Amino acid sequence: MAKKQIKKQNKEQKKSKLNDISGLFIPAGLFIGMGIGFVTGQLVGALFIGLGCGFLGMILAKKYKWN
Numbered sequence: 457m458a459k460k461q462i463k464k465q466n467k468e469q470k471k472s473k474l475n476d477i478s479g480l481f482i483p484a485g486l487f488i489g490m491g492i493g494f495v496t497g498q499l500v501g502a503l504f505i506g507l508g509c510g511f512l513g514m515i516l517a518k519k520y521k522w523n
Contacts, residue, residue, distance in 0.1 A: 478517035485510025 489506020493499035 478514045481513035481517065482507065482510035485513065 485506040485508070486503060487506070489502040489504070489509070490499065492506070493502030496502060
């Protein structure tokens, strides 16, 4: 009985890892920051702002289990 429960938990953990999209916030923030940086001429500053927004989005997505 316990083995079945462990297997079921392992399957659920694998599914949750596959469905976790929070890791996509960082590259998305970087690309958005890069685009804004090229337009405004402030590439480095915009990249840091995009990176910060990506980390913030990832934190919020994990905190509220948004996936």
